[in-house]
Each structure stands twice: as structure tokens, then as C-alpha cells.
Amino acid sequence: MSDKQPEKPLRKAKLSDVSFVLASVALAADETFGDNPDFAAAEKRRYTPAYLRSLIAANPAYVMISENADGIRTGFMIAVPDQGVLISCWSYLLPEHRKGTHAVRAKRSFLNFWNNGRFHKVAAFTRPQNVTARTLMEHCGYSEKTLLEKHMFGEDFYLFECPLNKIIAGYDPMPSTGRIRDLKLRLRAALS
Structure with missing residues (x-):
């Protein structure tokens, strides 16, 4: 794991951020998939405290926290390694922090952080109706590859x-969790 730090407005997550991320995932799932309650519920079940703790323990940069100039948490990003690709699972700003260039700066900081490391690209998905996310990604250097019809829970996704410049040999494995490991992480979180 690298000691490299993301540029402002992002920082690597701490175990003490898990409750904020969980609450924010619930907001994001309801906002993004409110018209598909099964999808929203599945996202809320997928991001458990144990899973988030295992991501942070594997590499705190897999969960990044967006902050404003006053250090107030404004959103989060979750990414996971999968067969040499970094999958951007969530990028979410709380509604009250969506004005201005904060989203662009956070997305660019995310890409700059992961560039020149162990991944050759970042992949992300967005629904066709999320024009804001599509525009943001294109503005920050992502390119649309294809429309995946009925890809997840019967929903279409782009x-x-x-691309990233991969300069470090090897690939990160998918983080895993187990009961004993999670108990240790919970104890560590309680003591921090």
C-alpha cells in the first residue's frame, strides 16, 4: 500500500468514517435507485460495516471521503480492485454540496491518486438518465464504452x-472479510 495521499478535496477513509459512509450509501441508493426499490435495498445490504472495514483495512484509499475547505465531509467514493481493474462503485456528493466545482475536483483527485500505480484503468457505470454523472465523467477523462442493457436488476447502464498509467508490478487482490478479521477491525475502530 502506498503512502501517497490524495489531493484535496479527498482523503483516505478511516475506520471512524464507516458510519458516515453507510448513511451516505443509503442516501445515494435511495436517490439513484428510488424507482427500483430492489436495487436500492441490495446496495444498502451490500455495503455493510464489515465490508467497509475490510476495504479500509486492505487500503484506506478504496474508500475516500470528500471534504470541503472547512473539513466538513461532503461525500464519498468507493472503489474496489477486480482482476487488475479498479471499479468505481460509488461517487456521491451530498445534495447540499453539489454547487461549484467540488465534484470535478474530487473526481480528478481520485484519478490522479490512482494514476501511476497498480491499475491500468478505472471502470465506472452510470444509468442513461444520469446526465450529470455522464457529463462529469467525460469532462474528467472517462470515455463511454458501451450501453449494457438490463445489466443490473434489469436496469440499463453505460x-x-x-485509462491509468500502470507502473507498479502486480495487481491488488479483492479484499475479503471474515468474522475474526472483522472483530479485530471493530475493536481497532472502537479504540481509535
């Missing part, structure tokens, strides 16, 4: 990719 696949976007952004």
Missing part, C-alpha cells in the same frame, strides 16, 4: 473507462 460503462465508462478511464
